[in-house]
Amino acid sequence: MPSRAALSALSEAAAVTAGVSLRRVQDGKRIITLATIGFVVVVLMQILFDAGLQPYGFENWRPILYAYVLWGIALGFGLVRMRGAAGHRALFVLPAVLFTVAMVIFPTFFGLYIAFTDWNLSSFEGRRFSGLKNLYALFADPYYRNALANMVFYVLMVLPQYAIAFGLALLLNADIRARKFFRVAFLLPFMLSPVAVSWMIGKSLMEYRFGPVAKLMREIGWDNPAFFTSPWIAKFSIAVMDAWVWIPFIMIMLLAGLQALPKELSEAAKVDGASKWQAFWQITFPLMLPVSVTAIVLRIIFQLKLADIVINVTSGGPGGATDTVSSFIFREYRDRSNVGYGTMLAEFYLIIIIIFITLLLHWVSRWMRKMH
Amino acid sequence: MRVELYNLLTRRTVLKGGAAAAALGVAGAAGVLPKSANADLRAELLKIPGVNMGSPTDADWQKVGELCMGSTKATVQQGEFKGVELTFMGLNNQNLHNLLFRGFLKPWEAYTGAKINWIDLAQADYNPRLQQAIATGTVDFDIVEMGAPFEGDVCGKGLASVMPDWVKQQIEMDDYVGYLKAPVGTWEGKTYRISIDGDCHNFNYRTDYFSDQELAAAWKAEGHQGEWGVPKTWQQVQEVTKFLKGKQVAGQDAYGYLDPIKPWGGFGFYFLGSRATAYAKHPDDKAWLFDADTMKPRINNPAWVRAIQDVIDALPYEPADQLNADPNTTGFSQFLAGTGAMCSWWGDVGSNAKTNDSSVIGDVCGFSILPGSDDVYNSKTGKWDKLASGPNYAPNMAYIGWGIYVMARVDSDSKKQKAAWSAAAHLGGKDISLWTAAYPSGFQPYRNSHFNVPEWVAAGYDEAFIKSYLDSEGNSYNHPNAAIEPRIPGIFQYYSVAEDELNKIWSGGSDAQTGADRIAAAWEKITDEIGRDKQIALYKASLGM
Numbered sequence: 001m002p003s004r005a006a007l008s009a010l011s012e013a014a015a016v017t018a019g020v021s022l023r024r025v026q027d028g029k030r031i032i033t034l035a036t037i038g039f040v041v042v043v044l045m046q047i048l049f050d051a052g053l054q055p056y057g058f059e060n061w062r063p064i065l066y067a068y069v070l071w072g073i074a075l076g077f078g079l080v081r082m083r084g085a086a087g088h089r090a091l092f093v094l095p096a097v098l099f100t101v102a103m104v105i106f107p108t109f110f111g112l113y114i115a116f117t118d119w120n121l122s123s124f125e126g127r128r129f130s131g132l133k134n135l136y137a138l139f140a141d142p143y144y145r146n147a148l149a150n151m152v153f154y155v156l157m158v159l160p161q162y163a164i165a166f167g168l169a170l171l172l173n174a175d176i177r178a179r180k181f182f183r184v185a186f187l188l189p190f191m192l193s194p195v196a197v198s199w200m201i202g203k204s205l206m207e208y209r210f211g212p213v214a215k216l217m218r219e220i221g222w223d224n225p226a227f228f229t230s231p232w233i234a235k236f237s238i239a240v241m242d243a244w245v246w247i248p249f250i251m252i253m254l255l256a257g258l259q260a261l262p263k264e265l266s267e268a269a270k271v272d273g274a275s276k277w278q279a280f281w282q283i284t285f286p287l288m289l290p291v292s293v294t295a296i297v298l299r300i301i302f303q304l305k306l307a308d309i310v311i312n313v314t315s316g317g318p319g320g321a322t323d324t325v326s327s328f329i330f331r332e333y334r335d336r337s338n339v340g341y342g343t344m345l346a347e348f349y350l351i352i353i354i355i356f357i358t359l360l361l362h363w364v365s366r367w368m369r370k371m372h
Numbered sequence: 373m374r375v376e377l378y379n380l381l382t383r384r385t386v387l388k389g390g391a392a393a394a395a396l397g398v399a400g401a402a403g404v405l406p407k408s409a410n411a412d413l414r415a416e417l418l419k420i421p422g423v424n425m426g427s428p429t430d431a432d433w434q435k436v437g438e439l440c441m442g443s444t445k446a447t448v449q450q451g452e453f454k455g456v457e458l459t460f461m462g463l464n465n466q467n468l469h470n471l472l473f474r475g476f477l478k479p480w481e482a483y484t485g486a487k488i489n490w491i492d493l494a495q496a497d498y499n500p501r502l503q504q505a506i507a508t509g510t511v512d513f514d515i516v517e518m519g520a521p522f523e524g525d526v527c528g529k530g531l532a533s534v535m536p537d538w539v540k541q542q543i544e545m546d547d548y549v550g551y552l553k554a555p556v557g558t559w560e561g562k563t564y565r566i567s568i569d570g571d572c573h574n575f576n577y578r579t580d581y582f583s584d585q586e587l588a589a590a591w592k593a594e595g596h597q598g599e600w601g602v603p604k605t606w607q608q609v610q611e612v613t614k615f616l617k618g619k620q621v622a623g624q625d626a627y628g629y630l631d632p633i634k635p636w637g638g639f640g641f642y643f644l645g646s647r648a649t650a651y652a653k654h655p656d657d658k659a660w661l662f663d664a665d666t667m668k669p670r671i672n673n674p675a676w677v678r679a680i681q682d683v684i685d686a687l688p689y690e691p692a693d694q695l696n697a698d699p700n701t702t703g704f705s706q707f708l709a710g711t712g713a714m715c716s717w718w719g720d721v722g723s724n725a726k727t728n729d730s731s732v733i734g735d736v737c738g739f740s741i742l743p744g745s746d747d748v749y750n751s752k753t754g755k756w757d758k759l760a761s762g763p764n765y766a767p768n769m770a771y772i773g774w775g776i777y778v779m780a781r782v783d784s785d786s787k788k789q790k791a792a793w794s795a796a797a798h799l800g801g802k803d804i805s806l807w808t809a810a811y812p813s814g815f816q817p818y819r820n821s822h823f824n825v826p827e828w829v830a831a832g833y834d835e836a837f838i839k840s841y842l843d844s845e846g847n848s849y850n851h852p853n854a855a856i857e858p859r860i861p862g863i864f865q866y867y868s869v870a871e872d873e874l875n876k877i878w879s880g881g882s883d884a885q886t887g888a889d890r891i892a893a894a895w896e897k898i899t900d901e902i903g904r905d906k907q908i909a910l911y912k913a914s915l916g917m
Contacts, residue, residue: 060509120901121507122525122862143872208693209711224692231879234696315635318695319879320872335637335868336898337503 020084028082035074042067065102072098108350115344121337134344144345146320147328148352150235154306154324157239158299162292164243165250170280172251173258183255190248198312201241202228228314231321238322241309246302250295257291258284289371293364300360304353325349410803413439417807418831427729428811433475440804441479443542444794453791454485458782460795461501462517464492468814469517469774473799480798486791495637499864506531514782514792520556520565520772524861524910527559533778533789535563542797547819549849551856555916556772566800568808569773570818572854573646573742574844576721577602580736581621581713591615605763606650606743609714610682616713617689627691630712631683632699633878638867640699642770644874646716648679649855650745653766655759657751658915660766660855662895667908669895671870672888674756675749680877680884687878695878708733716742718770719816722841726833727811737837739844741767741851766855767848773818776800817845859914862902869894 046064049057058064076094080087118130138144172183189197205213206227217225227237261284269279307326310316316323316331329349333342417439420432460477463469470492477488491513493501502518505511506525518526526532543566545553557565581587588600596611603609613628620626632643645661652675653660662669670676687694691711694702703717708724708731715721726734744763747756776796782789798804802821809817810831817823823846828838848854857863870891877887899907 118901120862120865120898121503122865122902124861124903124906126507208691208696209705209709226693226696228696229693229879314696315698315875316872317634317875317879319876319881321879331635331868331872334497334500336865337500337507337862338865338901339507 020082024081024084028078028080028087030078031074031081032078035071035078039067039071068098068102108347111343111347114340115347117340119338119340121339127340130340134341135348137341138344138348143320143323143328144325147316147323147325150321150323151304151306151325153235154239154242155300155303157243158296158303161243161247161299162250162296165247165295166254166288166292168247168251169254169258170284172255186251187248189244190246190252192245194242194245194308195312197241197245198309201244202237202309202313206237228322229318231318234314234318234322238310238313241313242303242306245309246299249302250299253295253298254288254291257288261287286371289368293368297357297360297364301353301357304356414803414806414827415830417803418810418827420807420811423726423832424734427727430471430475433472434478436804436807437476437798438479440476440798440801440807441483442803443801444480444483444798447538447542448484448790448794450483451485453787453794456484456486456788456791457489458486458515458788458792458795459489459491459513460515460517461491461493461513463495463498463814468812472808472813473517476799476804477795480795484791484794486795488795495639497637499637502526511779511781514779514788515796516777516779517568517774518777519571519774520859521857521863523557523559523564523859524863524914526777527564528861528910531780532559532564533780533783533792535566535778536793539566539793539797543800544802547802547821549818549820549846551769551849551854552773552818555913556859557775564777565775566777566796567773567775567818568800568805569775569815570845570849571718571769571771571773571816572845572848573642573716573718573768573770574722574848575714575716575740575742576707577714577738577740578621578712578733578736579738581616581626582738584621587616587619587621587626590619602738602740603714603743606647606679606682606745609743610686612713613686613689621713624710627712628689628714629686630690630697630702630706630715631686631694632697632702632715633683633687633695633875634698634701635868635871635875636698636700638864638871639771641867641870641874642768643699643716644676644679644683644870645770645855646742646768647682648676649766649768650743650764651675651678651747651749652751653764653853653855654748654750654752654757655764655853658856658917659751659911661858662911663751664912664915664917665908667899667904667911669892670751671895672885672892673749673751675751677884677888678749680874680888683878684884704728704730716768719841719845720812720814722844723810723816724812726837735834735837739840741765741844741848764853765851766853767851769848769854769856772857772859774815817842818849856915858911860907860910862898865898865902866895869898 043064045054046057046061048054072094075098076087076091079090079094083090114127115134116129116131117127118133119127168186172179172186176182192200205211208214208224208226214225214227226233228234265283265287266279269283274282305326306324307330310322310324310327311330314322316327325345326349329342329345332338332345336342417436420435421428460470460473462473464471470490474488474490480486481488491501499522502516502522503525505513506529511531516526540563545563548567549570552567552570554563557563557567582600582602584600591600594615596615603612609629616626616628618626631647632640634640649660652670652673658664660670691697691706697706699717702712702715703721704724706712707715707717707721708728710732722737722739725731725737742765744765746763747758748764748766749755750757776799778789778792778796782792802819805815805819806822806827807813808815809819809822810828810833823842825835825839825842828842829835873882873887873891873894876882877884881887882890
């Protein structure tokens with residue numbers, strides 16, 4: 001195994017080969033090292049100051065953000081000095097990497113820390129480390145379990161959405177009149193914010209007293225068309241609104257897939273005397289499987305985040321029947337200022353989603369391999 | 373105060389050689405002129421835009437603000453706050469609150485030279501925004517519209533500015549109704565709050581229902597006790613609600629009491645509170661929500677459980693979508709729009725009944741204090757008492773009204789501090805408050821001067837209507853057994869947790885006692901998280917114990 005010094009020498013040799021002088025390489029290294037040491041020292045000083053272990057520090061954490069930006073600039077500058085053209089190429093990626101670290105990776109890990117604290121915003125003592133207390137509370141929380149169970153229902157609802165979307169995609173792929181108009185028209189619900197849909201549909205069209213849908217239901221014999229007062233009707237009503245927003249998304253993906261299919265295959269099937277159903281089931285559907293799987297997986301990921309329609313229309317009611325994990329976390333965090341526990345719920349849910357999606361993708365890819 | 377203002381005004385006017393007419397105009401608005409001039413101003417205010425003339429607009433709000441600039445002009449020189457920028461955080465729901473304040477403060481900004489930046493929040497977002505700002509040390513507002521329940525979070529943590537004496541004089545604090553005086557608005561003996569509202573829940577009912585001869589005949593025919601009339605106790609409310617199911621009034625399906633069921637960011641809990649106070653607030657005990665010495669919740673005692681059971685029993689007789697009706701829907705989309713015979717709400721139902729475009733009950737709306745109960749639970753003895761004086765009444769002082777608070781962060785800059793307090797005092801002035809009490813504003817009467825019936829009649833209100841409304845408010849505020857809300861930190865966490873559990877009860881997920889026990893357990897946990905000893909001390913202080 002080569003020594004560290006030997007590796008360093010190799011990398012310097014590579015740089016020299018790439019047209020960068022040894023002096024520039026060393027300059028670049030110095031810049032990066034100094035900037036990193038400076039940044040780490042500032043962060044450590046602020047952490048110790050915040051913990052009351054030393055007297056010098058900033059009033060708030062904003063200067064640390066500025067230090068991070070400066071460190072990022074120094075890193076970019078150092079890379080260019082060290083690697084020349086390769087360093088310039090790295091500059092295209094570096095801002096995105098640093099932004100992702102700051103806005104996604106750091107908050108996720110910081111959230112993990114918060115999840116193990118007792119942090120009620122009204123508490124006089126502020127944030128306190130509480131070990132596994134929040135985790136135990138989560139397992140014992142009937143509202144969380146209820147929301148998870150509801151998520152199973154909402155995720156299963158993706159399948160009928162897919163079936164409807166496939167039908168619409170086939171229709172829009174066929175030679176029908178005003179096809180362009182219908183393509184735009186069917187996409188409109190997807191362009192609307194779910195919050196707007198909550199008000200337009202949930203709180204207006206489906207309103208018990210004056211809503212046109214409620215009136216129509218009365219006309220056809222439903223005496224009390226209350227869409228959000230009995231658990232299963234409320235659950236299906238939310239699922240219908242959600243479907244209205246998201247079916248166009250699946251539909252447009254499937255339509256793109258249908259248009260990419262080679263026409264020769266369906267024409268050959270026709271010549272061979274296949275019926276329309278046989279052509280669809282034996283040719284179109286299997287060929288569309290990769291697109292279908294992508295659409296369904298993406299849709300499930302979106303579905304696991306369902307919250308806005310529920311929050312606006314039912315607040316999770318009646319009795320938690322429509323609650324989702326996200327809407328429950330929203331209440332726990334927003335209404336009860338229970339930051340520690342709310343964050344634990346969110347982090348735990350993130351882990352469940354990661355495991356579920358990984359398993360789903362693994363299973364789908366095995367199934368696809370088997371099919372082909 | 374008035375004489376001082378007069379001296380100040382005339383001296384300044386003479387020294388600067390200003391026009392006498394302008395000084396007189398200013399003095400008149402400040403209330404310096406003889407009483408008739410001030411009465412003229414108040415009469416003029418009440419005619420903007422006028423009763424039965426539709427909802428007021430931004431132009432009306434600005435006009436009201438302009439007319440009420442007198443007291444500001446007496447304490448602040450024109451352009452004195454030039455260059456000062458203030459940030460104001462408040463509500464924007466129901467098109468009122470901040471929208472109204474913007475209109476009121478436009479003339480103030482034009483005169484003083486200060487600029488106000490606005491942070492608008494929906495009611496349900498208010499609590500989390502405030503809590504986050506406090507907990508993370510990021511208070512980014514100079515003036516805040518806030519309810520007394522949050523005083524523990526803000527004033528108790530030293531975040532608010534102490535009210536200067538000149539402000540107390542300018543806003544004439546002595547005019548406040550009794551229950552809004554100290555300890556409300558004060559913390560460790562210092563005053564922080566300018567009241568702009570005086571919340572309590574009153575009882576709103578439809579006079580046409582209770583004067584309907586057919587209903588009266590049916591009431592007798594079905595063998596009910598007593599004459600058909602407005603219920604005086606919750607026991608009667610239940611009976612009337614069940615009686616009305618399946619009947620018709622003016623060709624429409626009749627309904628009795630309306631319970632707002634859907635969670636509302638914690639605010640929905642007040643409506644169960646209004647059903648419970650008559651059962652739970654004993655005249656010999658100031659506490660009614662927690663035991664004052666231990667913070668042990670009373671939510672699962674027999675009084676509260678009876679109130680919860682009342683709702684369970686009444687729900688089948690209420691409109692079919694009641695489970696998904698929040699307080700806003702119940703008060704405005706249902707009751708003001710003609711559905712239901714009775715509901716509890718803050719005074720907004722009364723101030724909107726005749727002045728809101730969507731109200732259809734302006735001529736058939738009556739008011740009283742919340743119903744009482746034939747018996748009241750005594751937490752100390754664990755028994756139900758029948759009072760010698762008759763039914764127990766305990767009006768629910770829900771939320772104790774909105775106030776304007778100035779944040780301590782302005783204290784380091786004397787000019788900014790004066791500007792902030794001047795803006796707050798303008799909004800909390802005596803004359804401007806008459807207008808907010810009379811028109812849709814989100815605020816209800818809170819000063820003794822608001823209860824002058826002839827003033828309202830002169831403005832165009834029907835005497836019987838306005839007397840009924842003002843009596844329901846005044847008698848609630850001055851009631852010796854009023855249930856005062858605890859001003860303890862995190863109070864909305866308690867309410868929000870309760871809403872979730874109650875929602876489960878209403879939809880049949882658990883019985884009243886089991887659900888109440890769960891709420892009590894969750895409340896104990898919150899108390900421990902926030903700090904039991906401090907909560908006990910603050911709870912006692914909030915009740916004046």
